[in-house]
Amino acid sequence: MKKKVNAYNNVLELIGNTPLIKLNKVTEELEGAFYAKVEAFNPGHSSKDRIALHIIEEAEKRGVLSPGDTIIETTSGNTGFSLAMVSIIKGYSCILAVSSKSSKDKIDMLRSLGAKVYVCPAHVSADDKRSYYNVAKRLHEETKGSVYINQYFNQLNVDAHYKSTGPEIWKQTNGAITHLIACSGTGGTISGTAKYLKEQNPNIRILGVDAFGSVLKKYHETGEFDNDEIYPYRIEGLGKNLIPSATDFDIIDKFMKVTDEESAHAAREITRKEGLFVGYTSGAVLQAIKQYADEGEFDVNSVVIAIFPDHGSRYMSKVFSDDWMHEQGFFDSINQEEVQKIEM
Ligand code: PMP
Numbered sequence: 001m002k003k004k005v006n007a008y009n010n011v012l013e014l015i016g017n018t019p020l021i022k023l024n025k026v027t028e029e030l031e032g033a034f035y036a037k038v039e040a041f042n043p044g045h046s047s048k049d050r051i052a053l054h055i056i057e058e059a060e061k062r063g064v065l066s067p068g069d070t071i072i073e074t075t076s077g078n079t080g081f082s083l084a085m086v087s088i089i090k091g092y093s094c095i096l097a098v099s100s101k102s103s104k105d106k107i108d109m110l111r112s113l114g115a116k117v118y119v120c121p122a123h124v125s126a127d128d129k130r131s132y133y134n135v136a137k138r139l140h141e142e143t144k145g146s147v148y149i150n151q152y153f154n155q156l157n158v159d160a161h162y163k164s165t166g167p168e169i170w171k172q173t174n175g176a177i178t179h180l181i182a183c184s185g186t187g188g189t190i191s192g193t194a195k196y197l198k199e200q201n202p203n204i205r206i207l208g209v210d211a212f213g214s215v216l217k218k219y220h221e222t223g224e225f226d227n228d229e230i231y232p233y234r235i236e237g238l239g240k241n242l243i244p245s246a247t248d249f250d251i252i253d254k255f256m257k258v259t260d261e262e263s264a265h266a267a268r269e270i271t272r273k274e275g276l277f278v279g280y281t282s283g284a285v286l287q288a289i290k291q292y293a294d295e296g297e298f299d300v301n302s303v304v305i306a307i308f309p310d311h312g313s314r315y316m317s318k319v320f321s322d323d324w325m326h327e328q329g330f331f332d333s334i335n336q337e338e339v340q341k342i343e344m
Pocket of ligand 1: 078079183186187189190237238279281
C-alpha cells in the first residue's frame with residue numbers, strides 16, 4: 001500500500017487560519033489582555049491573500065473566469081503580490097497598473113511573480129487617461145476574459161473577511177473578544193470581520209485606525225468629505241483620500257488617527273520587544289491601542305484583538321532602515337540608534 005505523504009497540494013491551501021499571538025511586553029502597562037492576529041503568516045505575507053483568493057474563486061464560480069484569463073488591479077502593494085501568487089497557481093495572467101511612486105523593489109517583486117506591470121505617472125489626476133485607475137479600466141475593457149478586482153469598491157473584499165477572519169477570531173477567542181482593533185484602508189478587513197463578530201455579540205467594540213492626512217475619521221464623525229483633511233503622509237495601506245464603498249462606517253464605533261512618526265517607532269518596538277517582524281501598519285495599530293487606552297477604552301476584563309496586516313520585510317528600505325528614519329527626522333526626539341552606538 002502506498003504511504004500517505006502529509007503535504008499541502010499547493011501554496012493557496014495555507015491562506016487564512018493565521019495565529020493569534022499574545023502581546024506580552026508592548027502592552028504590559030495597559031489594562032486588559034492584548035492579542036495580535038498576525039496576517040504575515042499567510043503565504044503571501046499579508047491579509048490580502050484572503051481577498052485575492054476569495055474574489056478570484058467567486059469569479060470562477062460565477063463563470064466570469066476560466067484558465068488563461070486575466071486578473072487586473074491597480075496596486076503595487078500587498079494586494080498585487082497576493083493576486084500574482086494566486087494567478088500562478090490557478091493559471092491566470094496578472095496585470096497590475098502601478099504608480100511611478102512605487103519603489104523599484106516592489107515592481108521587481110511583482111515581475112518576479114510573473115505579473116505584467118504597467119508603471120503609470122504618479123502626478124496626474126485620477127481622471128487623467130494616463131492615471132493608473134484609467135489604465136487599469138482601459139486594459140479591462142480591452143482584454144477579453146478579464147476581471148477587474150477594484151478592491152476599494154468590491155463587496156467581495158468585505159465578504160472575504162466576513163467568511164474567514166471573523167469566524168477565525170471568534171473561534172480562537174472562544175467568544176471572549178471584547179474589542180477588535182484594525183486599520184482601515186479599503187475598509188474590507190475591519191468591516192467584514194466586524195460584521196461577523198457583531199452578529200455573534202453586538203457588544204463587541206469595533207475600533208478603527210486612520211492616518212493623519214486621511215479623510216476617514218472625519219467622514220465617520222460628520223458624514224462630510226473634508227478636503228482639508230487630506231495631505232501627504234508616509235504610512236502605506238492605511239487611510240484614504242476618497243470614501244471606499246468597501247468600508248461600512250456604521251459598524252465602526254470609533255476611529256483614532258495616528259502619526260507617521262509614532263507608528264514607525266511602534267513597529268520597531270513590536271519587533272524588538274515581541275520578536276514579531278511586522279509591517280508599518282501593525283505599528284499604527286499598536287500606537288492606536290496606546291491612544292485608545294489613554295482615553296479609558298479598556299479595563300482589566302478587556303480581551304482586545306488587534307489585526308497586524310503584513311510582514312516587516314516589505315519595509316526594509318523604510319521603517320526598518322535607520323537611514324530612512326533619520327531622513328524623516330524620526331530620530332530627532334529619541335535617538336535610540338545613536339545611544340546604542342555610543343554604548344558599544
Ligand atoms: N495595512 C496594510 C499594509 C495594507 O496594505 C492594507 C490594505 N490597503 C491595510 C493595512 C488595510 O486593510 P483594508 O484595505 O482591508 O482596510
